Amino acid sequence: MNTVRILGIDPGLRITGFGVIDKTGQKLSYVTSGCVKSNEKDALPLRLKTLLDGIGEVIASYAPNEAAVEKVFVNVNPQSTLLLGQARGAAISALVLAALPVAEYTALQIKQAVVGHGKAAKDQVGHMVTRLLQLPGAPSADAADALACAICHAHGGQGLGNIATRGFRVRNGRLI
Numbered sequence: 001m002n003t004v005r006i007l008g009i010d011p012g013l014r015i016t017g018f019g020v021i022d023k024t025g026q027k028l029s030y031v032t033s034g035c036v037k038s039n040e041k042d043a044l045p046l047r048l049k050t051l052l053d054g055i056g057e058v059i060a061s062y063a064p065n066e067a068a069v070e071k072v073f074v075n076v077n078p079q080s081t082l083l084l085g086q087a088r089g090a091a092i093s094a095l096v097l098a099a100l101p102v103a104e105y106t107a108l109q110i111k112q113a114v115v116g117h118g119k120a121a122k123d124q125v126g127h128m129v130t131r132l133l134q135l136p137g138a139p140s141a142d143a144a145d146a147l148a149c150a151i152c153h154a155h156g157g158q159g160l161g162n163i164a165t166r167g168f169r170v171r172n173g174r175l176i
Helices: 044-062 078-097 107-114 122-132 141-154
Strands: 003-010 015-024 027-037 066-070 102-105
Touching: 003 044, 003 078, 003 141, 015 044, 015 141, 027 044, 027 141, 044 078, 066 078, 066 141, 078 102, 102 107, 102 141, 107 122, 107 141, 122 141
Parallel strands: 003 066, 066 102
Antiparallel strands: 003 015, 015 027
C-alpha cells in the first residue's frame, strides 16, 4: 500500500503553523508539527523571506508529496487581511518552488472534515486532531490548525463520514 505524506499549512505573518502526516490507505499517522515564526520588528519583506525559508526547510527535512493550505478569510481590518494574504503567498511560493501539488481549503471545510461541523471552536479542532492522530498531548493552536488542514486533505476535502462537500453550499456550519 502506498503512503502519501501531506504537509498542512496554517498561514500567518507572525506565526505560520505546519503539520506533516502520512496517509496509508485510510490510516493517518503523525510525523511532525510546529511553527515558523517571523520577527515582528523586521520589515515585511524580511518577515516573508523568513516564512518562505522556514517552510522550505520543513519541505527539505520531511519530503512531503502533497500540500494543503488554509484559505484566507476576510477580516474586519483590511490591512490584516492583506498581510495574511502576503504570508499565505509566501507559504504557497515555498510549496510550488518545491514542485508540490497544493490544495486549498476554507476554515469551514477543515472544521467540517475534522470535527464534523463548520462552526467548531479552536479547542475542539485541537482535541479532535489529538484524538485522530493519537497524540500524547495537544499541539499548539497553529500546529493543530495545520494538522487539521492536512487531515482535511487526506480525507479528500470530505467530512468525517466521507460526506462529499463538493457541489454543496454551507449555511451556519451545515451542508445544504
